[in-house]
Amino acid sequence: MPLDLPADHPYGIHHLPYGVFAADGASPRVGVRIGDQVLDLAGCGGDPAVWDQPSLNPLLAQGSSAWQEARSWVTSLVTEPEHEDLVRANLHPLDEVSLHLPFAVADYVDFYASEHHATNVGRIFRPDGEPLTPNWKHLPIGYHGRSSTVVVSGTDVRRPHGQRKAPSDPAPTFGPSIKLDIEAELGFVVGGATTLGEPVSVDQARDHLFGVVILNDWSARDLQAWEYVPLGPFLGKSFATSISAWVTPMAALEAARVPLPGQDPEPLDYLRGDAAEGIDIEVEVEWNGTVVARPPYATMYWAPEQMIAHMTVNGATLTPGDLFGSGTISGSERDRRGSFLELSWNGTEPIDLGEGGTRTFLEDGDEIVMRAWAPGADGTRIELGECRGRIVP
Structure with missing residues (x-):
């Protein structure tokens, strides 16, 4: 696994929750929490129309099949050794980012x-x-x-x-x-x-x-x-x-x-x-x-x-x-x-x-x-x- 993370960490590879964060003065975008860090998914090569966005709504609109594919992709990023350099280059410590409302509430x-x-x-x-x-x-x-x-x-x-x-x-x-x-x-x-x-x-x-x-x-x-x-x-x-x-x-x-x-x-x-x-x-x-x-x-x-x-x-x-x-x-x-x-x-x-x-x-x-x-x-x-x-x- 590319990340030095205990297998039983409550924010480990079995969890991978989504959120919206801002780092280094950049605009808010979608990330996933892994351990005590946030992974920038757009920076990892994800579709900007989904990941370089200030809310999860574009992903929500795609439906359950796309959600499964996204989760599989994120899991591969944080578990397969060939992605280690890419992942480490796009990690941000939690205490160095601001967290935003993760989606625009429709109703x-x-x-x-x-x-x-x-x-x-x-x-x-x-x-x-x-x-x-x-x-x-x-x-x-x-x-x-x-x-x-x-x-x-x-x-x-x-x-x-x-x-x-x-x-x-x-x-x-x-x-x-x-x-x-x-x-x-x-x-x-x-x-x-x-x-x-x-x-x-x-x-x-x-x-x-x-x-x-x-x-x-x-x-x-x-x-x-x-x-x-x-x-x-x-x-x-x-x-x-x-x-x-x-x-x-x-x-x-x-x-x-x-x-x-x-x-x-x-x-x-x-x-x-x-x-x-x-x-x-x-x-x-x-x-x-x-x-x-x-x-x-x-x-x-x-x-x-x-x-x-x-x-x-x-x-x-x-x-x-x-x-x-x-x-x-x-x-x-x-x-x-x-x-x-x-x-x-x-x-x-x-x-x-x-x-x-x-x-x-x-x-x-x-x-x-x-x-x-x-x-x-x-x-x-x-x-x-x-x-x-x-x-x-």
Whole structure:
């Protein structure tokens, strides 16, 4: 192998995530992470129309066959000795480059696919009723978000303003959110355009799933609670959504595929297919340096393939660069909950940050870092690029 890299490195040859970087004053272009370096793919002789570009969108547009060919080419670059000089000439240390949003987000949908999260939220807001709404186990519930406010890891997040009204307040007031929250999610990156009016089946969905990022769906719970009836989330969500700078190809996650939790009742025909599987990814949420939760993606009720099938069953199109979030990842135990709404039980149970004191929701200056890892090929472990954000006034 041309690179001095341990076989079990979390960013080794089994992973090869894509991103967009800039080095030495040059314009942003597509690269792949190998170890703690970035490989300039255009410099290695790749098609400039794909690799010498400020986003992954041209690659996403080419479809799944081209993605397989690209991955094979990159793998050959970093494993075959005859490419060693070329590769070494086009490597850049991570700490000497700037990382950019890896793709231009065409459309953004966020789902609500964790039964544990949906149950917890239902118990918090509907303590006298059923925690799950009647439709929850029949379809993947989602809403359309704002693609223009998706930002790359490391971007500061400004505390949003809006209307809020507690149940005991006589009238709404306007001001900065006082219940600012996070949601630990995975974001799925879509490629390959479809035609208006033609749904994508569960089994066809794999051809449109390019890769995955860590996604933080920042949420202003007080704004959300007042505005969401009857049409759902709006300003409480649209101010910022952070994603990691590296897109892990779905091909790198084959060893992480696991069966879904049992779906009961059985979904309708259009939500069934052999491709509907879960993914064994562990997420870690760090708040001001203290790990407060480790949500398990393997417990998610709905598969990403089912989410694609549902969001296109009415004939809606897929566009290269579409992004959809999984919804908050939560497990059955308290330290597996993926939002502070759940961890603090809507502010009634403070969260211990060690020497950083306690919190219920985010304060100005707080920094959230999300990390994730999954089983890789041949017994390795891969790590998704971190997703970091800091709250500013």
